[in-house]
Amino acid sequence: xxxxxxxxxxxxxxxxxxxxxxxxxxxxxxxxxxxxxxxxxxxxxxxxxxxxxxxxxxxxxxxxxxxxxxxxxxxxxxxxxxxxxxxxxxxxxxxxxxxxxxxxxxxxxxxxxxxxxxxxxxxxxxxxxxxxxxxxxxxxxxxxxxxxxxxxxxxxxxxxxxxxxxxxxxxxxxxxxxxxxxxxxxxxxxxxxxxxxxxxxx
Amino acid sequence: xxxxxxxxxxxxxxxxxxxxxxxxxxxxxxxxxxxxxxxxxxxxxxxxxxxxxxxxxxxxxxxxxxxxxxxxxxxxxxxxxxxxxxxxxxxxxxxxxxxxxxxxxxxxxxxxxxxxxxxxxxxxxxxxxxxxxxxxxxxxxxxxxxxxxxxxxxxxxxxxxxxxxxxxxxxxxxxxxxxxxxxxxxxxxxxxxxxxxxxxxx
Numbered sequence: 001x002x003x004x005x006x007x008x009x010x011x012x013x014x015x016x017x018x019x020x021x022x023x024x025x026x027x028x029x030x031x032x033x034x035x036x037x038x039x040x041x042x043x044x045x046x047x048x049x050x051x052x053x054x055x056x057x058x059x060x061x062x063x064x065x066x067x068x069x070x071x072x073x074x075x076x077x078x079x080x081x082x083x084x085x086x087x088x089x090x091x092x093x094x095x096x097x098x099x100x101x102x103x104x105x106x107x108x109x110x111x112x113x114x115x116x117x118x119x120x121x122x123x124x125x126x127x128x129x130x131x132x133x134x135x136x137x138x139x140x141x142x143x144x145x146x147x148x149x150x151x152x153x154x155x156x157x158x159x160x161x162x163x164x165x166x167x168x169x170x171x172x173x174x175x176x177x178x179x180x181x182x183x184x185x186x187x188x189x190x191x192x193x194x195x196x197x198x199x200x201x202x
Numbered sequence: 203x204x205x206x207x208x209x210x211x212x213x214x215x216x217x218x219x220x221x222x223x224x225x226x227x228x229x230x231x232x233x234x235x236x237x238x239x240x241x242x243x244x245x246x247x248x249x250x251x252x253x254x255x256x257x258x259x260x261x262x263x264x265x266x267x268x269x270x271x272x273x274x275x276x277x278x279x280x281x282x283x284x285x286x287x288x289x290x291x292x293x294x295x296x297x298x299x300x301x302x303x304x305x306x307x308x309x310x311x312x313x314x315x316x317x318x319x320x321x322x323x324x325x326x327x328x329x330x331x332x333x334x335x336x337x338x339x340x341x342x343x344x345x346x347x348x349x350x351x352x353x354x355x356x357x358x359x360x361x362x363x364x365x366x367x368x369x370x371x372x373x374x375x376x377x378x379x380x381x382x383x384x385x386x387x388x389x390x391x392x393x394x395x396x397x398x399x400x401x402x403x404x
Contacts, residue, residue: 023314026227100317107366111310112225114369115302125370153367153379161363161380164309165355167316168327177355178363184386 008046008057010036016058020105024055024112055109056123062105063127070134070155080144081183084155088182091159092166092175100170104163128156139186146189151182158182210248210259212238218260222307223300226257226314226322257311258325264307265329272336272357282346283385286357290384293361294368294377302372306365330358341388348391353384360384 014036018027029051033040047053073087074080095102106127114121132152139148158178165174216238220229231253235242249255275289276282297304308326316323334354341350360380367376 023225023227025225026314103313104366106370108313110366110370111305111313112228115372121370121372128367128370150379150382153376154383157363157367157376157380158359158383159363160366161359161361164312164362164366165330165359168308168312168323168330170317170323174355174359177352178359180352181356181360181383181387184390185383188386188389 007036007038007042011038011043011046011054012057012061014038015054016062016105019055019058019108020062020103021101022108024109052113052117052119055113055120059106059109059120059123059127063123063130066104066106066127067130067134070131070138074135074138074142077142080139080142080151080186083138083142084179084182087155088159088162088175088179089172091163092172095163095166096172100167103167104160107160107163132156145186151185154182154185209238209240209244213240213245213248213256214259214263216240217256218264218307221257221260221310222264222305223303224310226311254315254319254321257315257322261308261311261322261325261329265325265332268306268308268329269332269336272333272340276337276340276344279344282341282344282353282388285340285344286381286384289357290361290364290377290381291374293365294374297365297368298374302369305369306362309362309365334358347388353387356384356387 011032015027015032018032018035029043032054033043043054044050047057069090070087073090074083077083077086106124109120110124114124132149132155134152135155136148136152139151144151158181162174162178166172213234217229217234220234220237231245234240234256235245245256246252249259271292272289275292276285279285279288308329311322312326316326334351334357336354337357338350338354341353346353360383364376364380368374
C-alpha cells in the first residue's frame with residue numbers, strides 16, 4: 001500500500017500526466033484519484049480550493065522537468081546549435097514513444113484555462129519564462145551569436161509550435177523544422193552586420 | 203427570427219468560436235445551442251454522430267478562414283518577408299483584441315481530442331497542411347530562398363508556437379520572434395552555399 005503521506009505527490013503526478021493527454025477540462029477529479037490511488041478524503045485536505053489548486057501544482061511540477069530537459073541537452077553539447085538539435089530530438093522521441101499523446105503539460109492547462117484563471121495563466125507563464133531563461137543562460141555560455149534573450153523565447157515558440165504540429169502529423173518533421181528555425185537566428189546574426197529587424201523583448 | 207435552415211451554419215460558427223476560447227472539452231452542447239440560438243431538435247438532425255461531427259465541421263469551417271488570412275497577408279506584400287510580418291502581425295493584433303482568449307480554432311480541438319479521435323486529428327492535420335501549402339505557393343511566387351515546402355511548415359510551427367506563448371504572456375513578443383525565426387530560414391539559405399542541415403520533409 002502506498003503511504004498516505006505520498007498522496008499529494010501522487011495526485012500531482014497523475015494530474016500532470018492526464019492533463020498532457022486529455023487537457024485540463026477533459027480530465028475529471030475521479031480519474032485523477034483513480035490513477036493516483038489517493039484516498040478521496042485527502043484531496044480537499046491537500047487542495048482546499050479544488051481542481052484549480054491541483055492544476056497549479058501540476059504545472060509547477062511539470063515545468064521544472066522540462067527545464068531539466070533543457071539543461072541535460074545543453075550540458076551534453078559543445079555548441080548552441082548542438083544543444084538545440086539534442087533538445088528538439090529528445091522531446092520529439094519522447095512524444096513519439098507516447099504515441100503522440102503526451103502533449104506539453106503546461107500548454108494543455110494553459111489553453112483550457114487562460115485567460116479565465118489568472119492563477120493558472122501565471123503559473124504557465126512562469127514555467128515558460130524559466131525555460132527561456134535557461135536557454136538564454138546556455139546561449140550565453142556557449143557563445144551563440146545574437147540576442148540570447150530572444151533565443152530563449154525562440155526555443156519556447158519553436159518547441160511549442162512543433163509539439164502542436166507533430167500531434168496533428170504524427171511525425172517528427174515539425175521538430176526538425178523548429179530546430180532549423182531556431183538555429184537560423186544566430187546564423188543570420190553571425191553573417192549580417194548590422195543586425196536588421198532583430199527581435200527585441202521590449 | 204433566424205431561419206431554421208441557417209441552424210447548421212450557426213451551430214458550426216458558435217462551436218468554432220467557443221472551442222477557441224474554452225477548448226473542445228470545456229464547451230458543452232448546451233452552450234453551443236444557446237449561443238447559436240439553434241433549436242435543440244435540429245442538432246441531431248444535422249449532426250447524427252454528435253459533438254465529434256460538429257467539431258469536425260467547426261475545424262473545417264475555421265481552417266479556410268486562416269488560409270484566407272495567409273492569402274490576404276501575402277497578396278498585399280511584395281516579398282516573402284513582408285508577407286510573414288503582415289501575417290504574424292494580423293494574427294497577433296486579432297488575438298490581442300480578443301483579450302488573448304481567441305486561441306487557434308484548430309489547435310483547441312486537436313489538443314483535446316488527438317490521438318483519441320482519428321477523425322478530428324485528420325481534420326486538424328488537413329487544415330494545417332492547407333496553410334503550409336498556401337505559404338509554400340506564396341514563397342515560390344515571391345522568390346523566397348530555400349525550400350518552399352519547409353517554409354510552409356515553418357509558418358505553421360512558428361504561428362502555433364507564438365499563439366501558445368502569447369496566451370501565457372499576453373503580449374505580442376512571441377509573434378515578433380516567430381516572424382524573425384521564419385525569415386531567418388531563407389536569409390540563411392541566401393547567404394550560405396551549400397545549404398547545411400537543410401530541413402527536409404522526407
